[in-house]
Amino acid sequence: xxxxxxxxxxxxxxxxxxxxxxxxxxxxxxxxxxxxxxxxxxxxxxxxxxxxxxxxxxxxxxxxxxxxxxxxxxxxxxxxxxxxxxxxxxxxxxxxxxxxxxxxxxxxxxxxxxxxxxxxxxxxxxxxxxxxxxxxxxxxxxxxxxxxxxxxxxxxxxxxxxxxxxxxxxxxxxxxxxxxxxxxxxxxxxxxxxxxxxxxxxxxxxxxxxxxxxxxxxxxxxxxxxxxxxxxxxxxxxxxxxxxxxxxxxxxxxxxxxxxxxxxxxxxxxxxxxxxxxxxxxxxxxxxxxxxxxxxxxxxxxxxxxxxxxxxxxxxxxxxxxxxxxxxxxxxxxxxxxxxxxxxxxxxxxxxxxxxxxxxxxxxxxxxxxxxxxxxxxxxxxxxxxxxxxxxxxxxxxxxxxxxxxxxx
Amino acid sequence: xxxxxxxxxxxxxxxxxxxxxxxxxxxxxxxxxxxxxxxxxxxxxxxxxxxxxxxxxxxxxxxxxxxxxxxxxxxxxxxxxxxxxxxxxxxxxxxxxxxxxxxxxxxxxxxxxxxxxxxxxxxxxxxxxxxxxxxxxxxxxxxxxxxxxxxxxxxxxxxxxxxxxxxxxxxxxxxxxxxxxxxxxxxxxxxxxxxxxxxxxxxxxxxxxxxxxxxxxxxxxxxxxxxxxxxxxxxxxxxxxxxxxxxxxxxxxxxxxxxxxxxxxxxxxxxxxxxxxxxxxxxxxxxxxxxxxxxxxxxxxxxxxxxxxxxxxxxxxxxxxxxxxxxxxxxxxxxxxxxxxxxxxxxxxxxxxxxxxxxxxxxxxxxxxxxxxxxxxxxxxxxxxxxxxxxxxxxxxxxxxxxxxxxxx
Numbered sequence: 001x002x003x004x005x006x007x008x009x010x011x012x013x014x015x016x017x018x019x020x021x022x023x024x025x026x027x028x029x030x031x032x033x034x035x036x037x038x039x040x041x042x043x044x045x046x047x048x049x050x051x052x053x054x055x056x057x058x059x060x061x062x063x064x065x066x067x068x069x070x071x072x073x074x075x076x077x078x079x080x081x082x083x084x085x086x087x088x089x090x091x092x093x094x095x096x097x098x099x100x101x102x103x104x105x106x107x108x109x110x111x112x113x114x115x116x117x118x119x120x121x122x123x124x125x126x127x128x129x130x131x132x133x134x135x136x137x138x139x140x141x142x143x144x145x146x147x148x149x150x151x152x153x154x155x156x157x158x159x160x161x162x163x164x165x166x167x168x169x170x171x172x173x174x175x176x177x178x179x180x181x182x183x184x185x186x187x188x189x190x191x192x193x194x195x196x197x198x199x200x201x202x203x204x205x206x207x208x209x210x211x212x213x214x215x216x217x218x219x220x221x222x223x224x225x226x227x228x229x230x231x232x233x234x235x236x237x238x239x240x241x242x243x244x245x246x247x248x249x250x251x252x253x254x255x256x257x258x259x260x261x262x263x264x265x266x267x268x269x270x271x272x273x274x275x276x277x278x279x280x281x282x283x284x285x286x287x288x289x290x291x292x293x294x295x296x297x298x299x300x301x302x303x304x305x306x307x308x309x310x311x312x313x314x315x316x317x318x319x320x321x322x323x324x325x326x327x328x329x330x331x332x333x334x335x336x337x338x339x340x341x342x343x344x345x346x347x348x349x350x351x352x353x354x355x356x357x358x359x360x361x362x363x364x365x366x367x368x369x370x371x372x373x374x375x376x377x378x379x380x381x382x383x384x385x386x387x388x389x390x391x392x393x394x395x396x397x398x399x400x401x402x403x404x405x406x407x408x409x
Numbered sequence: 410x411x412x413x414x415x416x417x418x419x420x421x422x423x424x425x426x427x428x429x430x431x432x433x434x435x436x437x438x439x440x441x442x443x444x445x446x447x448x449x450x451x452x453x454x455x456x457x458x459x460x461x462x463x464x465x466x467x468x469x470x471x472x473x474x475x476x477x478x479x480x481x482x483x484x485x486x487x488x489x490x491x492x493x494x495x496x497x498x499x500x501x502x503x504x505x506x507x508x509x510x511x512x513x514x515x516x517x518x519x520x521x522x523x524x525x526x527x528x529x530x531x532x533x534x535x536x537x538x539x540x541x542x543x544x545x546x547x548x549x550x551x552x553x554x555x556x557x558x559x560x561x562x563x564x565x566x567x568x569x570x571x572x573x574x575x576x577x578x579x580x581x582x583x584x585x586x587x588x589x590x591x592x593x594x595x596x597x598x599x600x601x602x603x604x605x606x607x608x609x610x611x612x613x614x615x616x617x618x619x620x621x622x623x624x625x626x627x628x629x630x631x632x633x634x635x636x637x638x639x640x641x642x643x644x645x646x647x648x649x650x651x652x653x654x655x656x657x658x659x660x661x662x663x664x665x666x667x668x669x670x671x672x673x674x675x676x677x678x679x680x681x682x683x684x685x686x687x688x689x690x691x692x693x694x695x696x697x698x699x700x701x702x703x704x705x706x707x708x709x710x711x712x713x714x715x716x717x718x719x720x721x722x723x724x725x726x727x728x729x730x731x732x733x734x735x736x737x738x739x740x741x742x743x744x745x746x747x748x749x750x751x752x753x754x755x756x757x758x759x760x761x762x763x764x765x766x767x768x769x770x771x772x773x774x775x776x777x778x779x780x781x782x783x784x785x786x787x788x789x790x791x792x793x794x795x796x797x798x799x800x801x802x803x804x805x806x807x808x809x810x811x812x813x814x815x816x817x818x
Contacts, residue, residue: 012603015603024630054631056635063634063637063638064630066634134775150736151739151744153740156582156666156738158579158580158582168648169648170579170645170647171567171648171649180592184592187592197603197607198602198607199608200423204779209775210774210775211753217755218773222464224476225472226472227745230467248577250577257565261553320550324551330560332629332633341623343545355638359637364593364619366618369614370615
């Protein structure tokens, strides 16, 4: 049987999504959708999304943008113009879903509330991403990068137990709350679309209200249930795990860290032998997880003194050969060179007009039968304005020129 | 128009998913699907999923389980029996998707490879969740909780810059890599099902290969692109942000922390005034973000001395009234009492047979027109075995008794 299907860019080929987003959360949502093959139309003000110059950049271009806006068609619209807002409604009419991350109520105030967006597409799915959510007493509070972590309950945990250090708990280092919220929005969009579009589906519009705080809080394992039943307030455990030993980050000779998890009896026996200290197994101080947890400090010092005699790569090899769960703590340089990431296309060299080429993280999940792909890097401001307005809204080149002259696009 | 539709449990009402999972990642995936209304059938060995007793527990029951396995139908199957493996295939034939997180290749070795699982359902979507992925040089490496963070590149960042402390970088405190991978799997399942099931869809099976490492690495913002272009290895920034000041965690009188982000000129002016130090604005040491970053230490000390005169709640109020982005660093006790979470149903009291009631995190995302709900808490081992086998596979009570006697279930 010859394959006569049109070429696929992944499972979401045929889906079209309008992004009225900026910074991280909503654009991460549409990146994930676009990576799976969806046609993403991103609306930017004529000045562009600030991420275009965030982080390290050159001549107004950030490599981050190359990855963050890949696979999207970027158009400019100056939403202060009524005509621009009409174009948003017209475009929404050609899309399956809209994803936005303005402050709650901001789109309504601009005359782009859900009823307006659905004027030409009553079954439009709308995803609203915000810091605290679309309702409730905190909905109007200023949202900023770290609130997801802090209010979601994980910032308290990314520190050391009291008495170890006076330093405050650390940031995760990336705005993980934004990305998690964006991923929840992408999941929600697909859940709503499945019910709307499937054979026998209900053809109904749905709205998704995703808060950064809720998104992070939902990932705190048994923390809330345990608190409610046992009155236990989960405490930071630094680099280890409160209830298991040995499992920690240990220093290596090259100034790096190696994680070792040898907290079962057979694993600890193997580790003791590998360290050349087989007698530890018979030492009552280290027999059973409970004893090891109690004497964690002595154990960690011993293991750390041993790992410090090797480079991280050596320690990784020696421990792996003994079948002891371990891994290095990767810097981005380690990630970039990692053979597993290269093998799986999780580090990809992508041609980019500003930098020649840029390494980008690959596409998650991998779909062997129908893989998504990086079709193009983050585009110039307004690169697709004319293409989108003519192909989707039936405008002529002259119409577009007139809009440009009027400052609408 | 009267509403004559059958009752809905959310957008995924009508979807059925088989979970052959354990621990965190695959079960988190199906929790998210179940929260949106899907019928989840979870297969456990007769000894049960270890999470049943993980963390704080009583009489073999953990409150975590109450949340982790909510909305699922739990059945037991002893997969060492050939008959049990046949029942897996029969059940897969009644499902839209299968989600699993054995070590790569393990299901094949048990005679439950993808071709077998699809015998009665050729369009079955299969999600494989694992530490390093289903292929590549590391696929058989031992996977454990923290590898997602460490190999994904965020563990290196959850620490302090060199010179500040010798302590190793901290764990996020929950196995965030597992949950992120589970959420990616849920998204991937819905992407595959949308293309399969939509009007005009292709009715094709798809496989999703989700690695914890890939999942976390995909959330590292511009870290890899920046490294490839500028040779910059992103460094830990402790509790602040390398390129902006003041933005940090500051101590309060009650031993807590408050996050303050006043790193723009207008915000810093407001903060100076609020601290009763309006003269700071005209001090060249603190004029402009660049100067403030350079003199970050002096600035942070000053702000910290000021916040330390108030409780976290007071500091939050004073700063919020001045419209300066801030938030407290919540413990789980703060999360449980938070009015925003209560308002949005993100802290819900759920009846539980073992504990009377348990607080659980709510459902993300919120879908106002068609909300998911917590239908029941994590069930007993095998609670739904008979119900599932009789209703889905047409067995009689006697058939089930015979299977039980033979040790199959």
